[in-house]
Amino acid sequence: MSQAGDDIMTRKKRARVTLEQVANHAGVSRATASLVVRGSPHISKETREKVLNSMKELGYIYDRVAANLRSQRSSTVGLIITEIGNPFFSELLVGVHEALDKEGYTVILGTTFDSPSKQDALLSTMLEYRVGGVIMSPVPGCSVDMVERLKQWEIPVVLVAREMPSGEQFDYIGIDNVAGGRLVTEHLIQQGHRRIAFLGGFSGSSAWRDRKKGYCQAFHQAGLEIDESLIIEAPATRQGGINAIKQALQHPNPPTAAFGYNDIVAFGVMLGLKEAGMIPGRDFAVVGFDNIQESSMFNPPLTTVSAFPQLIGTYAADILHQRMNGDAGEAKRLILQPELVVRESSLLHSDHQF
Amino acid sequence: MSQAGDDIMTRKKRARVTLEQVANHAGVSRATASLVVRGSPHISKETREKVLNSMKELGYIYDRVAANLRSQRSSTVGLIITEIGNPFFSELLVGVHEALDKEGYTVILGTTFDSPSKQDALLSTMLEYRVGGVIMSPVPGCSVDMVERLKQWEIPVVLVAREMPSGEQFDYIGIDNVAGGRLVTEHLIQQGHRRIAFLGGFSGSSAWRDRKKGYCQAFHQAGLEIDESLIIEAPATRQGGINAIKQALQHPNPPTAAFGYNDIVAFGVMLGLKEAGMIPGRDFAVVGFDNIQESSMFNPPLTTVSAFPQLIGTYAADILHQRMNGDAGEAKRLILQPELVVRESSLLHSDHQF
DNA sequence: AGTATTTGTTAGATCGATCTAAAAAAAGTA
DNA sequence: TACTTTTTTTAGATCGATCTAACAAATACT
Structure with missing residues (x-):
């Protein structure tokens, strides 16, 4: 299963500045400080500035890990391709990366080298990291089971470049x-x-x-x-x-x-x-x-x-973005015409x- | 600051199976189940199997986000390069990625396109994601300030391919x-x-x-x-x-x-x-x-x-791995001889x- | 003024794991 | 059998944020 071996971990020494400390420093409650961080409109100008100042003064760093845990959301996206060495995929990566970046997502990268077991391991890792969505180029002969697991958790999946047997339920961007x-x-x-x-x-x-x-x-x-x-x-x-x-x-x-x-x-x-x-x-x-x-x-x-690998990447990112924002429509198929x-x-x- | 805009987030519907549920199902405590997940040696064979079975039966997924939060560790590594379009960097990426993958790290990727502000934004994001270490190719004219922030949090940084003014305190892998x-x-x-x-x-x-x-x-x-x-x-x-x-x-x-x-x-x-x-x-x-x-x-x-971009990547990953495991020695400089x-x-x- | 409404703020529970320190069970010893 | 010592298990606090629902304060409306 998911062994979190100690050897691969790092311990941080200097304690993080927490939102609570910011709140205390600014003389407001933790909840208020949280609202400020998230740019809520229900905060008065003065408190907002007080809190922002305290944040700056204390060197506050937003903790997405904690935030994601509590909010059950995720701004991380998994990208699974077969190899980066192939320029087709590196160009696709560029497309995906640029588009997602613009929307504020962070990309976790994985390469399968066409190994089904590696692909499964990657999908597991991404689940463990609570990715909000996955863009993947499935390995040949990929079974739908593993990927369906993601669907179960309502994690949208967009397939690119390669189709999957009985993968009609997933969005697909590719070329004819x-x-x-x-x-x-x-x-x-x-x-x-x-x-x-x-x-x-x-x-x-x-x-x-x-x-x-x-x-x-x-x-x-x-x-x-x-x-x-x-x-x-x-x-x-x-x-x-x-x-x-x-x-x-x-x-x-x-x-x-x-x-x-x-x-x-x-x-x-x-x-x-x-x-x-x-x-x-x-x-x-x-x-x-x-x-x-x-x-x-x-x-x-x-x-x-x-x-058009880069274009495929861009489209895939756009569709995933829509899915992550609640678009639950039919599976889309976007087939580009080659030239x-x-x-x-x-x-x-x-x-x-x- | 770190606005976590709602639009870019996804909400999961199906509830996650938690360690607590696994523990209940197996008739042990949450703490015991946690030890099993982490492969602790202080667990008897029978309980281990009981728990593992329950995990399988319930479809348990390890939650690294929660684990990282509590344990103040991280198995994520940030990789910052200028662009993926340049084969030099995509080959470097291959080297880094393969080496880190082998050690069980997950890579978060960022590209700066030689923009200092983009680089700062990326470093912030990585801090927010609690990366355990960073491998980066600094943008030209990069000030040491931002990168030093990472040092402050004891997050090891390895520079590759390009040096940084007064960056002697950081490990560096490059070519002559x-x-x-x-x-x-x-x-x-x-x-x-x-x-x-x-x-x-x-x-x-x-x-x-x-x-x-x-x-x-x-x-x-x-x-x-x-x-x-x-x-x-x-x-x-x-x-x-x-x-x-x-x-x-x-x-x-x-x-x-x-x-x-x-x-x-x-x-x-x-x-x-x-x-x-x-x-x-x-x-x-x-x-x-x-x-x-x-x-x-x-x-x-x-x-x-x-x-030798791939080699540079591999070495960088190895050194970062050492740093993340507590090697606090002098900053290393590894200069490969070109051919x-x-x-x-x-x-x-x-x-x-x- | 007195009530209704809106706006701004907050206490306390919670996300799902790990940590600590201590308790319970098992094994070893006299 | 009683007492260590060792092995295995656990309760309860904790990581740093967000959520809910309720509470003040300010504004609007008869």
Whole structure:
């Protein structure tokens, strides 16, 4: 259970100035001082100033921990993402953070690294800390049970970027991954490619399945066959991309283009191509997904799909804020439409043949 | 002062299961149940199991808020950085986060965007939340006053990446920016460059001043003159880099190489060069600072200096952990030695003349 | 002036845990 | 069996704020 080990704790020596001391100093009651702190309108100008002066004089520090305990409220919000190393999530974090900050919330951060047990542990911690709400990107194969526990305690939950099986009851902000996958694949087909690998990511994540769905749709629509052996799962990391493209190039009938699960994978794919002596954007087309800031600066600049992570974060924060203020309406679904950004990595010179 | 506006709060409806209820259910006292939760050794096996069962049965959730209030301890750590958008800091965040996570701390995140008032507000918030310690990268020109307030409350503070005027009393983990600036500049001088611009960043930050110091040292050591008009301050962003290089190119006697304050600026510089019709790495040498992951993947790959942000984060977390466990020794200073990483952006073809 | 209303203030209980110091139970010893 | 000593359990105060409901004081209304 919740072992509060002593080793990880710190003891404070200097005693805190309490509201009671402020009240005494100002010659009013504790309750009055409390009202002043909270900016109540039922306080006369003079008392307010008396109290504010005493606060300043004594160096008073508001104790949110005590206040939250008594009031059964919380101005803390939990944010659970898979990893901060991925710019998609760090940009999402920026969006969430800025929006919540503006409203006066404090953010508690957690990263799951796609481990369900870590996610459960994080959710527990957040419950223990009495967070007022949670924004999370669920791990693949995440069971709804744990998250429902939050619902039980009437802690609003907003899902971002990834869906959860039977998670219809939760607000969700994401991008239309099917459309995104289709955009990418249609683009590559239009460029004349017929053998297009889909590299990286794992089928456990809803985003992966949707992007693949879009990939398949584009193939079908063009009347082309899908070669399942060109769909290679791998960690959604640079190294995963390197490995995946290497494996794909071993194929007796290798692909001429690759759709990376996300930009990071696509970077890996391009690095792998370079290692194999090929020049991405000339000998081989590569497309990514997310349009993180770096993708415009890669060599060559990466064709990709904008997934608007920061915007997703902002919306998620806004919705959570509404929920925390009592909005109990139906679960909202906000699906942003992706936009294809064509750059050099997918525009092979016309003198190439396939 | 600390207005706890009602609008930002959430009310929970379903009552929490308290330790008292658990105790009643298990037929023991509240105190005993508390000891069980905390894993005290003075509890007999049977009572422990009785209580644990009751906890499970009732769906008990440990209330850290209440516990922290009474025990005057805290397992929360504040992390204050300037921005998450900068990969240097997001990598630092990864280091801090992983290390603290392992020890069971929870991280409260704050970003200052280099605004002193925002930093003060954040420090206040953290005090209000009773954090047990703070890791921070101080804003340029940060006064020691506010941070000293934390010291007063015996809340340990570890500074990272940037120093603070008269901040000798605080632990500091950073990199030898002087050495880094020298490495970069020596490298460029060795490549035959004589007119080297120093672009981006502001002189308010200690990192800027140190890097510039190294830059000057290298010049002096080589017996060369410094042209102050080639030192251009600008925001440490991509756009700042673009603007700075454009300005530098206007110079009647323009530079042949640029030292970007950090990799992001260097990226901007390279983009600006491209816009001006020049090819970085062929017509103009560019070097950055930090060696963020993307710099190896840029076009061309960026010569830079490794600043080991993740490692800095890890060390900072470790030291903070020690401090929170009572280590009251002298302020520690841990200065990592930077390493030059030479890539194509600074290796001009030999047929070029200056 | 006398009552009703509004405005400002407050005492005392409370949030859910931990602490202290002391009591009860169990084990060890003579 | 009686008396320590050790182990286990507990009652009651406490952390620092907010809540409730009631009480003064000031203002408004016949």
